[in-house]
Structure formats: structure tokens, C-alpha cells
Amino acid sequence: MGTKSSSDRHKHSTYKPSHSSQKHSKSDPKSSSKSYYHTHRPSSSSLKRILYIGNLTSEHNRKDILRIFRFYGPVERLWVSKCASYGFIEFVRARDAHYARCRLNGESIGDSGQRIIVDWADVQ
Numbered sequence: 001m002g003t004k005s006s007s008d009r010h011k012h013s014t015y016k017p018s019h020s021s022q023k024h025s026k027s028d029p030k031s032s033s034k035s036y037y038h039t040h041r042p043s044s045s046s047l048k049r050i051l052y053i054g055n056l057t058s059e060h061n062r063k064d065i066l067r068i069f070r071f072y073g074p075v076e077r078l079w080v081s082k083c084a085s086y087g088f089i090e091f092v093r094a095r096d097a098h099y100a101r102c103r104l105n106g107e108s109i110g111d112s113g114q115r116i117i118v119d120w121a122d123v124q
Contacts, residue, residue, distance in 0.1 A: 048094040048097060048098070048120070049076070049090050049091045049092070049093065049094050049096075049097045050088055050089070050090045050091075050097070050120070050121040050123060051088065051089050051090075051091070051097055051100065051101055051118055051119065051120060051121060052086065052087075052088060052117070052118070052119050052120065052121045052122070053065065053080075053086060053087045053088065053089060053116060053117070053118055054085070054086045054116065054117035054118075054119075055085070055086075055114060055115060055116050055117045056080070056084055056085050056086060056087060056114075056116060057084070057085075057110070057112050057114050058084050059110045059111065059112050060084065060109065060110055060116075061084075062078060062080055064109075064110070065078060065080065065087065065089070066078055068104070068109055069089050069091075069100055069104070072091075072096050072097075072099050072100035072103065072104075073091050073092065073093055073095075073096025073097075073099070073100070074091065074092040074093070074096070075089060075090070075091055075092070076090045076091060076092050077089070077090045078090075088121050100118065101118050101119065101120065104116065104118045105117060105118040105119060106118075
């Protein structure tokens with residue numbers, strides 16, 4: 001087939017969100033070299049199926065998170081940090097991950113009223 005134009009290559013480059021309106025501390029889980037998806041690298045075909053979930057509280061348990069995200073499609077796996085403030089979720093289909101990201105980012109879930117962050121995982 002033909003070669004890809006520069007605009008096609010740009011469409012497929014890794015998405016790195018800029019959270020200019022949000023302050024991140026040095027312990028930002030997305031930049032941590034010890035995060036789950038830095039040590040358990042998924043295949044390149046799954047990169048757009050993995051979402052970062054941030055701003056979780058102790059009230060958000062695995063069961064509740066799965067229930068909320070499964071509404072948007074089948075989930076392959078969920079990992080939540082020991083401190084339960086962030087996690088990663090991998091969908092079976094990329095379109096379901098995209099839909100969940102669009103619908104849940106900035107939404108408050110649970111009784112705390114805390115808004116969660118849902119964005120593409122920064123998998124390198």
C-alpha cells in the first residue's frame with residue numbers, strides 16, 4: 001500500500017493529555033515508574049483501550065468501579081492502586097474505552113461528590 005502522510009502519522013501518535021488546569025504533585029501516579037502499566041506493558045494493539053482513572057476516594061471500591069465502567073462495554077482488567085486514589089482499566093474494545101472516557105471524565109461518582117479524572121493511560 002502507499003506510505004502514510006504526516007497527518008496520518010500524527011493521528012496515530014501516542015496521546016499525552018495536558019492537565020494545565022490541574023496541579024500534579026511529584027507523586028503523580030501517571031508519571032510514576034512503578035505504575036502497573038509501566039511494569040506490565042500491554043501490546044501496542046491495546047494502547048487505546050486503556051484508561052487512567054484518577055481522583056478516586058476510599059469509598060470507590062473495585063466492585064463499584066467495575067459496575068460503573070462495564071456499563072460502557074466489556075472490561076478486560078482493572079487495577080487500582082493500594083492507596084485507592086488512582087487506577088487503570090482496560091476495555092475489550094477501543095470504542096468502549098473512548099465512550100467511557102467521554103462520558104465519565106469529570107463526573108462525580110459515589111456519595112463523596114468528588115469528580116473523577118478519566119483519560120487515556122500514558123503507556124510508553
